[in-house]
Amino acid sequence: xxxxxxxxxxxxxxxxxxxxxxxxxxxxxxxxxxxxxxxxxxxxxxxxxxxxxxxxxxxxxxxxxxxxxxxxxxxxxxxxxxxxxxxxxxxxxxxxxxxxxxxxxxxxxxxxxxxxxxxxxxxxxxxxxxxxxxxxxxxxxxxxxxxxxxxxxxxxxxxxxxxxxxxxxxxxxxxxxxxxxxxxxxxxxxxxxxxxxxxxxxxxxxxxxxxxxxxxxxxxxxxxxxxxxxxxxxxxxxxxxxxxxxxxxxxxx
Amino acid sequence: xxxxxxxxxxxxxxxxxxxxxxxxxxxxxxxxxxxxxxxxxxxxxxxxxxxxxxxxxxxxxxxxxxxxxxxxxxxxxxxxxxxxxxxxxxxxxxxxxxxxxxxxxxxxxxxxxxxxxxxxxxxxxxxxxxxxxxxxxxxxxxxxxxxxxxxxxxxxxxxxxxxxxxxxxxxxxxxxxxxxxxxxxxxxxxxxxxxxxxxxxxxxxxxxxxxxxxxxxxxxxxxxxxxxxxxxxxxxxxxxxxxxxxxxxxxxxxxxxxxxxxxxxxxxxxxxxxxxxxxxxxxxxxxxxxxxxxxxxxxxxxxxxxx
Numbered sequence: 001x002x003x004x005x006x007x008x009x010x011x012x013x014x015x016x017x018x019x020x021x022x023x024x025x026x027x028x029x030x031x032x033x034x035x036x037x038x039x040x041x042x043x044x045x046x047x048x049x050x051x052x053x054x055x056x057x058x059x060x061x062x063x064x065x066x067x068x069x070x071x072x073x074x075x076x077x078x079x080x081x082x083x084x085x086x087x088x089x090x091x092x093x094x095x096x097x098x099x100x101x102x103x104x105x106x107x108x109x110x111x112x113x114x115x116x117x118x119x120x121x122x123x124x125x126x127x128x129x130x131x132x133x134x135x136x137x138x139x140x141x142x143x144x145x146x147x148x149x150x151x152x153x154x155x156x157x158x159x160x161x162x163x164x165x166x167x168x169x170x171x172x173x174x175x176x177x178x179x180x181x182x183x184x185x186x187x188x189x190x191x192x193x194x195x196x197x198x199x200x201x202x203x204x205x206x207x208x209x210x211x212x213x214x215x216x217x218x219x220x221x222x223x224x225x226x227x228x229x230x231x232x233x234x235x236x237x238x239x240x241x242x243x244x245x246x247x248x249x250x251x252x253x
Numbered sequence: 254x255x256x257x258x259x260x261x262x263x264x265x266x267x268x269x270x271x272x273x274x275x276x277x278x279x280x281x282x283x284x285x286x287x288x289x290x291x292x293x294x295x296x297x298x299x300x301x302x303x304x305x306x307x308x309x310x311x312x313x314x315x316x317x318x319x320x321x322x323x324x325x326x327x328x329x330x331x332x333x334x335x336x337x338x339x340x341x342x343x344x345x346x347x348x349x350x351x352x353x354x355x356x357x358x359x360x361x362x363x364x365x366x367x368x369x370x371x372x373x374x375x376x377x378x379x380x381x382x383x384x385x386x387x388x389x390x391x392x393x394x395x396x397x398x399x400x401x402x403x404x405x406x407x408x409x410x411x412x413x414x415x416x417x418x419x420x421x422x423x424x425x426x427x428x429x430x431x432x433x434x435x436x437x438x439x440x441x442x443x444x445x446x447x448x449x450x451x452x453x454x455x456x457x458x459x460x461x462x463x464x465x466x467x468x469x470x471x472x473x474x475x476x477x478x479x480x481x482x483x484x485x486x487x488x489x490x491x492x493x494x495x496x497x498x499x500x501x502x503x504x505x506x507x508x509x510x511x512x513x514x515x516x517x518x519x520x521x522x523x524x525x526x527x528x529x530x531x532x533x534x535x536x537x538x539x540x541x542x543x544x545x546x547x548x549x550x551x552x553x554x555x556x557x558x559x560x
Contacts, residue, residue, distance in 0.1 A: 002327070002360045003360075004357045004358075004360045004361065004362060005357060005358045005359070005360055007357065008353070008354050008357030008358055009358070012346075012350075012354050015346070015350070019345060086341060086342075086343065087337070087339055087341030088341050088342065088343060090307055090335065090337050090341060091354075091355060091358060091400065092358065093306060093307050094305040094306050094307055094330060094333070094335050095330060095358035095359055096326065096327040096328075096330040096331050096359060096360060097358060248309060252307065252308060252309050253267055253268070253302075253308045253309070
């Protein structure tokens with residue numbers, strides 16, 4: 001195992017975050033605050049409570065998931081796409097590193113960044129609403145699993161994309177709608193029955209539901225089913241990355 | 254001298270169907286400077302890329318220091334440093350950070366003393382904490398060399414190291430290469446600057462359309478394939494070569510005042526003395542004489558265009 005290589009890739013990627021501190025940290029804090037002002041105060045003033053939880057607090061897990069998903073995908077996809085785009089990937093590919101080690105370095109750094117941003121989002125939210133986390137271990141489990149699995153997904157997008165448009169198309173046109181329609185700002189029980197069934201095909205519903213359960217013990221679906229969906233998504237991403245590395249997809253001619 | 258790299262029946266066909274390499278067999282000697290010459294698209298970069306692990310071969314094998322480049326990739330890549338053709342560098346990291354990254358990728362711990370010395374040798378030390386984007390093209394090229402040498406490789410691949418650089422920097426590069434060779438590093442460089450091969454290489458390989466046309470010691474190649482010519486300037490112009498001189502390989506210039514004699518330097522008798530006597534006997538008076546030897550460029554052009 002080339003631990004030094006993993007360490008330098010990880011450090012190098014993290015260094016990029018510190019170099020762009022405003023963009024990496026300040027931007028999610030600002031957007032979370034804006035969501036609270038718009039959804040928490042403006043809309044929350046009319047909704048009051050959902051399943052016995054104040055609307056402001058109810059949206060916190062969903063907001064965190066929104067941030068985690070978008071940040072994990074964006075960090076990981078950009079992390080591997082940029083060296084491909086500039087050509088500096090040659091250095092990684094000609095070094096004595098296994099694909100697994102490359103993956104740990106890049107995905108580890110991307111997941112760490114989104115984990116930090118998720119926690120900052122949580123800290124920002126606690127300034128607006130009173131928060132109580134009923135199951136901290138479950139909360140951390142969902143937090144870490146989401147960061148890792150969506151960083152893996154972002155890594156796949158970064159490998160697949162061969163231009164900037166492709167890099168943006170999946171997060172913008174698929175992930176963002178799925179997150180907004182995944183119960184981020186509402187309980188799916190508030191939807192008409194037909195739409196409740198349709199919504200269950202959205203994997204983000206399970207993430208938000210499980211994560212929300214860890215805070216307030218209220219969920220749209222069983223928490224074990226949520227955990228299973230996250231693990232299944234992680235396994236699928238691992239399988240795709242394994243295939244991409246085995247075939248040298250978009251990396252080796 | 255033993256071979257440090259052995260290439261056997263190496264082939265590469267890309268998905269597009271383009272056959273970039275056709276059964277290449279080549280041994281690269283430990284400690285030598287080998288120049289691979291060839292026109293654009295000849296397969297030079299593909300060959301280097303396969304050895305360094307950037308491109309998968311379609312057939313054949315490559316061993317580095319006795320280890321297979323695919324099965325034992327961790328060992329073989331540890332021995333190799335690669336300087337790519339393009340200036341592929343990040344923009345915002347410092348020179349120091351980027352050379353440390355390179356060293357770490359090869360599994361080595363930071364060695365400030367070694368890296369400091371390396372930057373000094375490459376005249377980069379005063380730019381140690383400069384962001385790469387602030388450096389000139391020549392400096393960036395040096396950074397690429399520093400990155401390739403950061404893990405102390407035994408073999409260095411230089412893919413078109415002086416493409417697009419000015420004459421002064423090119424000479425600096427040659428000095429760097431000579432210093433590296435003196436320290437025992439085996440160097441393989443691709444180039445289409447013939448003078449570069451002529452100046453620094455020990456052996457020269459010529460690749461065209463994926464085939465290795467020849468691989469030869471530079472001096473021997475120039476002797477074997479090089480021609481020497483003697484130009485004889487006449488005091489009075491003539492209209493045709495006199496019949497008494499017909500046995501010689503002579504050419505008369507259009508002006509009629511210059512005869513060019515082509516001869517073989519390897520043969521015991523060049524025929525120069527006898528020719529000069531015969532010229533005198535037919536009554537021609539000499540104004541001046543000079544000799545020239547064909548360069549590697551002439552040899553290369555001949556090879557690439559006639560085979």
